[in-house]
Amino acid sequence: MKDSIDTFRPAERIASLGVSEILQIGARATARRAAGHDVITLGAGEPDFDTPDHIKQAAWEAMQAGDTKYTALTGTPALKAAIAAKFDRENGLTYAADEIIACTGAKQVIYNAMMATLNPGDEVIIPTPYWVTYSDIVEICGGVPVLVKCEADQGFRMTADQLRDAITDKTRWVMLNSPSNPSGAAYAASDLQPLIDVLLDAPQVWLMVDDMYEHILYDGFTHATPAKVDPRIAPRTLTINGVSKAYAMTGWRIGYAGGPKALIAAMAIIQSQSTSCPSSVSQAAAVAALEGPQDFLGERCETFRKRRDLVVDLLNGIPGLSCRVPEGAFYAFPDCSGLFGRLTPEGQLIEDDRAFCAWLLEAADVAVVPGSAFGLPGYFRVSYATSTETLELALSRIADAVARLSER
The missing domain is CATH 3.90.1150.10 (Aspartate Aminotransferase, domain 1)
Structure with a gap:
């Protein structure tokens, strides 16, 4: 040894x-x-x-029905339909089944996307403070994190000038998280539009949006997601979410995303050689979460x-x-x-x-x-x-x- x-x-x-x-x-x-x-x-x-009882009940019923086998690589038809309905109902976004992927947690969504798109030396702009996993995934996948410092006096939000200054000919992605882990800061539509305007002038740069905490907002703050704020950026935006935070399902490990068909297909290749499909039982539970009571x-x-x-x-x-x-x-x-x-x-x-x-x-x-x-x-x-x-x-x-x- x-x-x-x-x-x-x-x-x-x-x-x-x-x-x-x-x-x-x-x-x-x-x-x-x-x-x-x-x-x-x-x-x-x-x-x-x-986790709410009706979600756990759906998982039990799935097990009793024998739904314990491999599923379709990027998610069951039922889960994809529930995700599409959620995006339409809550975000005003329309995705077809081949524009949606379900993964073993949102962390895998991010990993799949970076692994599928980054070449060595490609840069990814990340406003700080940021969730610790962002930069590590970028590095594992051969990319270079470009950290943009956003202090409390600017609401922990990146400005359009900061974004413009950070973009180079090597920039591949910009990552945004709203509300944010760790700061709790959120971007209103009026905060997002100037950033989108910068990205519209940089067609090589794609936008990765982490909306995991969208249901935990206070004081009447309205959630905004870039692909809805300005549909012109939608063709190069990956919108990520999951059931972990809002539905208290961290251990069930279901994250998902909507984005361009070609990107989702590339991400599916990565997933096919790592975890294959997400847990069949967890997918059934996620359907109940997205389609069930929301009160x-x-x-x-x-x-x-x-x-x-x-x-x-x-x-x-x-x-x-x-x-x-x-x-x-x-x-x-x-x-x-x-x-x-x-x-x-x-x-x-x-x-x-x-x-x-x-x-x-x-x-x-x-x-x-x-x-x-x-x-x-x-x-x-x-x-x-x-x-x-x-x-x-x-x-x-x-x-x-x-x-x-x-x-x-």
């Missing part, structure tokens, strides 16, 4: 990559909990609600809104922290740079966001994710997809830990 370890050689494509920092922090929190500490983890990117979505969104208000208020009440009010998703993304340069009681310097988050885990037994993991140092992500009582306790611990820091 030792000889095998000594001679193992990983592929160069993953040499600069590692396991997601979110998962690493989760593992450290789990280890600390196993050692007897009462750790609160605010790093989870999944709703704390259960609970608003109820759950209201619960998230109340938690958002609580978390943002408590964070802004802690000296040295500043938190913008997010439009959607279930994350807050506070600025912790006001604490840099302070010392812990043990004399450790809080020099950056990673040091601050490590200190919170050690001193407060609260696990959060540093903004550096999302491409924007100086911040940290708080998931409020947990109970009000847990959030109040966690924020109290954070406040106490910050109070123990001293000036140099």
Whole structure:
């Protein structure tokens, strides 16, 4: 066994990559909990609600009916029909069956698209902060992530000027996520149109849109998706969604997308040589999610809104922290740079966001994710997809830990 370890050689494509920092922090929190500490983890990117009963019932019925075999590569006819109806009903987008693909999670949708289209050196523009997987997938597929820094004072949204400046003759894709993980920022139609105008002048650039959190929006904010805002960009737009967040189905692993037929066909080639079809039972459950009752979505969104208000208020009440009010998703993304340069009681310097988050885990037994993991140092992500009582306790611990820091 030792000889095998000594001679193992990983592929160069993953040499600069590692396991997601979110998962690493989760593992450290789990280890600390196993050692007897009462750790609160605010790093989870999944709703704390259960999958609705009617969806679970559909899965059970599918199993009882023997729907446990391989399905069509890109999704069952029933699921594709449900996805097409969803896009039409909620987004005003029309897709034929051969313009839709269902995958084992939205992450695979993104991977399939990048693997099917990127050549070595092709560039992908990604506004930061961004979901950690975006840039890693681009690199695995031979592309070059081009990160565009979007701070809190611009609403964590990329401007048309920033996009224009980032485009080169090597640009292949632009990625947009609204509402955003990790910032909760969302693009209104008026924010999207200037970006689309830039892309209309750059015909070699395609647009990848991650709408996963579209049903988690607050204060009357209306979801907008680029292919509907301006249909001229639709022929080179891949619109991605899934059932994980809105329907609390993270473990069911169903993501989907609508886009040009040629792109979907190329993505299907990649999928055919990796996972083949998504789970047959999960597809049946996803049909029930998309076609069944939708009233609970608003109820759950209201619960998230109340938690958002609580978390943002408590964070802004802690000296040295500043938190913008997010439009959607279930994350807050506070600025912790006001604490840099302070010392812990043990004399450790809080020099950056990673040091601050490590200190919170050690001193407060609260696990959060540093903004550096999302491409924007100086911040940290708080998931409020947990109970009000847990959030109040966690924020109290954070406040106490910050109070123990001293000036140099």
